[in-house]
Amino acid sequence: MALRSWLTALRVVAGLLLVPGCPPPAPASDGHALLEREAPSVTGVALDGRPMAAAGAAGGRATVVDFWASWCRPCEGSIPILEDLWRRHRARGLVVVAVSQDRSAADARSALQAMGASFPVLFDRDQALARDFRVERIPLSFVLDERRRIRWVGSDPTALRAAVARVLAD
Numbered sequence: 001m002a003l004r005s006w007l008t009a010l011r012v013v014a015g016l017l018l019v020p021g022c023p024p025p026a027p028a029s030d031g032h033a034l035l036e037r038e039a040p041s042v043t044g045v046a047l048d049g050r051p052m053a054a055a056g057a058a059g060g061r062a063t064v065v066d067f068w069a070s071w072c073r074p075c076e077g078s079i080p081i082l083e084d085l086w087r088r089h090r091a092r093g094l095v096v097v098a099v100s101q102d103r104s105a106a107d108a109r110s111a112l113q114a115m116g117a118s119f120p121v122l123f124d125r126d127q128a129l130a131r132d133f134r135v136e137r138i139p140l141s142f143v144l145d146e147r148r149r150i151r152w153v154g155s156d157p158t159a160l161r162a163a164v165a166r167v168l169a170d
Contacts, residue, residue, distance in 0.1 A: 032153040033134055039065070039148045040132035042097060044122040047105050047112075052122055061093030062167040063144040064160070067124075067135045069101040070111035074155070078139040079115045081157045085164055086119045092168055093146075099124050101138060143167055 034040075042065055046052040066082055068075035079098065086096040096119040100108035105123045112121060124130055133142060143152040143163040152163035 032150075034142075034150050035153055037150055039142065039144050039150050040129070042099075042122070042129065044124060044129060047100065047109050047121050047123050052120060060095035061146050062089075062164055063095040063097070063148075064141055064164060065133070065144065066096070066098045066139060066141040067101060067130060067133065068098055068139045070107045071102070072138050075139045076115070078141070078155070078157065079112065079117050081160065082119060083115070083117050085161065089164065089168060094164060094168065096120070097122060099129050101127065101130060145170065
């Protein structure tokens, strides 16, 4: 009898979570000192040497700032996910910017070209952005809302997708 009550309760909760039109639940975020705070300014030099300001640009409803490097093997998996997110959701207001931690812009350009990335990339030559965002490991993504508040931090691709969907739905 207790099992039947438990299963009924589980079905009710599952039904509430899957109501059409409701935004997905917020995914768990990595513990980070900047979570729920205003993001540092995301400005710097693009890989082509031009000045660039990214976060909150173009009226973005959501911004993903991803720290990566061409020598980082786990980063090889994050770039295609970012590209997919950007292509699917840029019309809905998603801004994606990668922040290269490479020592050479040429290394970053070569890796991005091989992975087919077309979103903006900043070259963080002196690691200033990494320090501002308190990045201790890569890859590491930050999802910002339209007010530049950091709503999610992590490196799990499934959770990243859910965090972007949640911020776009808000």
